[in-house]
Amino acid sequence: MDKIIVTIGGILGIFFTLWFFLGKKDSKATEVNDSVDIIVKGGYSPDVISVKKGKTVTLNFIRKDESSCLEEVILSDFKIKKYLPLNKKISIQITPQKIGKFDFSCGMGMFHGKLIVKD
Amino acid sequence: MTETKKTFAIKGMHCASCVNVLERTFKKVEGVSDANVNLATEQATISFDTKKVDEKKLAKAVSGVGYEMVMDNSDTNHDHMKMEKKEELKKLRNKVALSLFLGGLIVWGSFPGLVATSPKFLQNFFLQFLLSLPVQFWAGLEFYKAAIPALRHRTANMDTLVALGTTVAFIYSAVVTFFPQVFGATKIEPMPYFDVSTIIIGLILLGRLLEARAKAGTSEAIKKLMGLSAKTARVVRNGKEIDIPMEEVLIGDIIRVRPGEKIPVDGVILEGESSVDESMITGESIPVAKVAKDFVIGATINKNGSFLYKATKVGSETMLAQIIKLVTDAQGSKAPIQRVADLISSYFVPIVIMLAIATFVVWYDLGTSNVLTFALLSTVSVLIIACPCAMGLATPTAIMVGTGKGAQNGILIKDAKSLEIAHKINTVVFDKTGTLTNGKPEVTDIIVAKDQRLKTKDLLQLAASLEKVSEHPLAQAIVTKAQSEKLSFEKVQGFKAIAGHGIEGTINKDKIFFGNIRLMEKEKIEIKNLLKDIENLENEGKTVMILAVNKKPQGLIAVLDTVKDSAKEGIANLLKMGIEVVMITGDNQTTANAIAKSLGITKVLAQVLPQDKEAEIKKIQKEGKIVAMVGDGINDAPALASSDVGIAMGSGTDVAIETSDITLINKDLGSVSFAINLSKKTMRTIKMNLFWAFGYNIVLIPVAMGILYPVFHVLLNPIFASAAMALSSISVVTNSLTLKRTNITKI
Secondary structure, eight states, X not given: OHHHHHHHHHXXXXXXXXXXXXXXXXXXXXXXXXXXXXXXXSSXXXXXXEEETTOOEEEEEEEOOOOGGGSEEEEGGGTEEEEOOBTOEEEEEEOOOSOEEEEEEXXXXXXXXXXXXXX | OOEEEEEEEEESOOSHHHHHHHHHHHHHSTTEEEEEEETTTTEEEEEEETTTOOHHHHHHHHHHTTOEEESOTTOOHHHHHHHHHHHHHHHHHHHHHHHHHHHHHHHHHHSTTTGGGSOGGGGOHHHHHHHHHHIIIIITHHHHHHHHHHHHTTOOOHHHHHHHHHHHHHHHHHHHHHOGGGGGGGTOOOOOOHHHHHHHHHHHHHHHHHHXXXXXXXXXXXXXXXXXXXXXXEEEETTEEEEEEGGGOOTTOEEEEOTTOBOOSEEEEEEEOEEEEXXXXXXXXXXXXXXTTOEEOTTOEEOSOOEEEEEEEOGGGSHHHHHHHHHHHHHHSOOTTHHHHHHHHHHHHHHHHHHHHHHHHHHHHHOOSSHHHHHHHHHHHHHHHOOHHHHHHHHHHHHHXXXXXXXXXXXXXXXXXXXXXXXXXOEEEEEIIIIIBOSOOEEEEEEEOTTOOOOHHHHHHHHHHHHTTOOOHHHHHHHHHHHXXXXXXXXXXXXEEXXXXXXXXEETTEEEEEEOHHHHHXXXXXXXXXXXXXXXXXHTTOEEEEEEETTEEEEEEEXXXXXXXXXXXXXXXXXXXXXXXXXXXXXXXXXXXHHHHHHTOOEEEOSOOGGGHHHHHHHHHHTTOOEEEEEOSSTTHHHHHHSSEEEEESOOOHHHHHHOSXXXXXXXXXXXXXXXXHHHHHHHHHHHHHHHHHHHHHHHHHXXXXXXXXXXXXXXXXXXXXXXXXXXXXXXXXXXXXXXXXXXXXX
């Protein structure tokens, strides 16, 4: 009996993990015209940012997560790697010239955010 | 008036109105002429009269309106990082010490084999529980602090796995300690595993501590570059030499540099001479002789002489600042090879969690004895041994060390992608003028056609008058020669340059053409009487230009551009590496062949017009070759851009850096093979790192799951799993660091 319970529980656990981590949909993009504060705590909030091509925007990263995992933010398409001191606003200015989706991530590529550049 | 401009960090700013308040406050202070507050950088730049107001007064005014001004203007992001890191490492050290000490006590009181030697009280489960509490919830707090917010974002990382693994072990042990009767019915001998939860935390934190230390070594090169800058400059103002801080040096300032001093900013020598050690910028160990009109680079060291020079570039415009920016940019870029690792990392943690659950179920269902303990320990092992960090560190750490090592040797790599492609290069195309040669041609022969009565002086005068208007590199040689012979220049009308051919113009109503054979053919000028001379000169590698007056050839001028000292060895190195070397030039075949032969180059593309170089590169690429184009970065920008890796020689000018993938500031042709080798060794390190990181997870996760148990009866203890995990990321970082000591010149 206990084996059946464990088996069913395990299968449910696996499906839950699958759904929870891999089944999430992209969050709604936050439109940014001028500047945006991005809170870094267990990920990026907001994590999907939409900007206009050719317009300079300021991304203000504020790390509130003590984990060293998130201490760096990388916008590799813009060749930017910045150390984010805890609880300090670090501003990154970008002027995207190409339309598309550009990933930004932590130093080890575990946490991701997206920058959508529209016309 | 002693006006100065300084930037201070401001704390407590939140919105745009803070900017207005602060600017107004600053401007109200007597002695402040201008204030500029930036919300984004949280900085204020103040121009003030040091006689009337000091920093303390400014800080007081700021605190009066509710903000804080940090007086030490070295309070930059970078120092923050250093201070914070130091604090973090100290905390981490304490946590490691406590976890391993308490964990050690628990191990002594519970580990089979050791338990017999331990005092009785250590074997008490309740005491073990108490000892494990600070480890789980103080030392291990950071795992929860990272894992819980991540779960809110429905993401998981390394900390999620550790938090999950240790929590499972801890809760199980707590239940065993306080409610052993729960297990009464399952015929399981109840044993707590506080040793597992505490030692895992201790070892993983120890791994993190060592990893942080090793990682600091990967950014050493850039830190060294940042530390190169001089602190003060001795500027001549109002006829007096005064020492001022670096930030206050302005373009046009006249600066005195004494023996042994650091040159503060970039500039041009006005008077005096010396030799300068430029090794920190160019990697060239031999000091360079400098005289008036020579360019000096900020942060290099003046050796024996003293000189006055004019600042031409300051602040972020200096070569050092440009180099730092370029290296920082490159380290922020991603190598294509990393995309695979990134893709895998993003699925990795959820997959491990699923594998851990499956492990528990399989052990529980199929195990024969003590199933719960086996299932639990194996599950914890799987969660703990998986190490996504090693995969995440594999590429960036090697790129950091690789680009840093390049910069130290005068090789600036624009981005990680260029560094990656460079290792595949199998053909290197060199532009001749200014790249293989010094680009300072000299007139060697002036020959008047036998049937003409013109004197050599007249011939040179006509040619020089025309060339004076031209910007061609060869023009300078002819003008210099005319100047040295003290010839005057005639007035030219209707000047026209014909790219790849020569020039034309009218002097004293005579129509004059001056250029190569192609120009003569184009203008249908018969040059039979000069052919023999031309052939002889070209065979010596000289460039020959013919002068025709009213369509009659008058004579010729030959020019020779000397080959760079480093060219022969640089090319020999490439050939030794099995790389095909091609020379591309606008010179005619005979001249080009003569120079190529002296350098050991067998493939020559001669008579290529500047605008056609790009097409030639594309032609070679179509043969399936990976092509590097080496040029000066100014005249051959399109060719550099269309090659797989564009390498610009010389100066760290903006143009060269913009158009090229790799810039060789040391002007040494040996650097081409160095750059390719650096790329090869960096890529080898990355591949090795990825192999270890992936291999480690692929091999050890199944072992942790217990795959070896049915045959060998071997089951991995979670404590060893945590040790292996800690070692795996350290080994990756350490492997990247070995690149620092690798001898790149060895093939």
